Amino acid sequence: MKLQEAKQQFISSWGAFGTHWGINRTMAQIHALLLISPDPLTQDDIMEDLNISRGNTNMNIRELINWGLVERVILPGERKEYFTAEKDIWKVVKQIVKERKKRELEPMMQLLDKLEDVEGDKKDKKVKTFVDTVSSIKRLGLQADKTLDVMIKAEENWFVSNLMKIFK
Amino acid sequence: MKLQEAKQQFISSWGAFGTHWGINRTMAQIHALLLISPDPLTQDDIMEDLNISRGNTNMNIRELINWGLVERVILPGERKEYFTAEKDIWKVVKQIVKERKKRELEPMMQLLDKLEDVEGDKKDKKVKTFVDTVSSIKRLGLQADKTLDVMIKAEENWFVSNLMKIFK
DNA sequence: ATATATTTTCAATATTTTTTGAAAGTTCGA
DNA sequence: TCGAACTTTCAAAAAATATTGAAAATATAT
Numbered sequence: 285m286k287l288q289e290a291k292q293q294f295i296s297s298w299g300a301f302g303t304h305w306g307i308n309r310t311m312a313q314i315h316a317l318l319l320i321s322p323d324p325l326t327q328d329d330i331m332e333d334l335n336i337s338r339g340n341t342n343m344n345i346r347e348l349i350n351w352g353l354v355e356r357v358i359l360p361g362e363r364k365e366y367f368t369a370e371k372d373i374w375k376v377v378k379q380i381v382k383e384r385k386k387r388e389l390e391p392m393m394q395l396l397d398k399l400e401d402v403e404g405d406k407k408d409k410k411v412k413t414f415v416d417t418v419s420s421i422k423r424l425g426l427q428a429d430k431t432l433d434v435m436i437k438a439e440e441n442w443f444v445s446n447l448m449k450i451f452k
Numbered sequence: 453m454k455l456q457e458a459k460q461q462f463i464s465s466w467g468a469f470g471t472h473w474g475i476n477r478t479m480a481q482i483h484a485l486l487l488i489s490p491d492p493l494t495q496d497d498i499m500e501d502l503n504i505s506r507g508n509t510n511m512n513i514r515e516l517i518n519w520g521l522v523e524r525v526i527l528p529g530e531r532k533e534y535f536t537a538e539k540d541i542w543k544v545v546k547q548i549v550k551e552r553k554k555r556e557l558e559p560m561m562q563l564l565d566k567l568e569d570v571e572g573d574k575k576d577k578k579v580k581t582f583v584d585t586v587s588s589i590k591r592l593g594l595q596a597d598k599t600l601d602v603m604i605k606a607e608e609n610w611f612v613s614n615l616m617k618i619f620k
Numbered sequence: 621a622t623a624t625a626t627t628t629t630c631a632a633t634a635t636t637t638t639t640t641g642a643a644a645g646t647t648c649g650a
Numbered sequence: 651t652c653g654a655a656c657t658t659t660c661a662a663a664a665a666a667t668a669t670t671g672a673a674a675a676t677a678t679a680t
Contacts, residue, residue, distance in 0.1 A: 285566065285567070285569075285570050285571060286570070286571055286572070287570050287571070287572050287578060287579055287582060290567045290570040290582065291582065293563065293566075293567060294563075294567055294582075294586065297560065297563055301556065301560060303474065304474040304552075304555075304556055305473065305474055306471065306472040306473055306474060319585050320578075320581055320582045320585045320586075321581065322577040322578060322580070322581040371581075371584075371585065372588075373585075373588045373589055373592050374592060377592065384472075387472075388469065388472055392465070392469060395461065395462075395465055398453065398461075399453070399458045399461060399462055401453075402453050402454070402455050402458040403453060403454055403455070404454070404455050409490040410455060410488075410490060411455055412490070413488055413489065413490040413539075414455060414458065414459065414462075414488045416539075417487050417488050417539065417541075418462065418488075420540075420541045421541050424541050424542060424545065424608075440592075
């Protein structure tokens, strides 16, 4: 397979992949493009390569920057802004985990706290099932939270060598 | 907070949560409703409770069954079908992980295998960056795959007590 | 067998999400 | 300070996704 074709496939399937994870197609595609670009790219480069509008490009680059996955680069003597993606995939994964934890897991845990002390007779089957469900989700959520914290701090090597040994 | 209100909040935020994970709102809501229902429910119960159409209810229950999260229950002497969700959250999580691994991770790995041996001069910076990116994603993917396999087999207790100790 | 209850399908519709592109805003060199 | 280069915004349009509801299919009781 030629590089050009491989590149297309990579970008397109990374985009499709993203949509299964609540990330929009374009954002994932821009990320993919930057991941495989040896040098920083401008908005115009990205627009042209992915065939998308200026506005769309701009918004999604901005969003990638918010996620901490892309950085603005100023090249000396150049007027345009350049963009580059973190290439270390382990760092990328950790960054995504960190953001999603903050954006999704933590608010969910706060809600569960409130829901756990619903009024009503604990002998009422409906109340009991509700509280049990909420509590067990909370319990698992807390574990996940702690596990992810450790993961976020870990080095890839640590993850690979130690965790893999433990996991038989 | 009264049960009724807590229930609404739980269902609605479980639905919103789902949309961040590529699951449609209704499917997640039906799942939430069944999770907190002590007894199995019929399609009509679900339609009424969530205020959604018959067709929508039917399709999403079907999808939940495909995901292995909901089961059809036949109550003796009853004409209608009843539905119930697995209540053990750890089992639920494992089931979701198992399905997503099969549906998303595995096809992605297959693609990366193909893309990794792109033609071209490895000294070409573009080719090199592409191959390096693909390879490192593949490497991490393989680790994730193995880790998830172990997790799928694990008991919650095992997960909690052992993993937590290791993770300091 | 027939009538009735129940489930399933799917074209049409509604809703949500994404994308566009032109105008407004900003930056920077001369 | 001006004007060109570049970036950002956002209302409108397009595209993607979800939902409805009525008709068709299926199952069950009599």
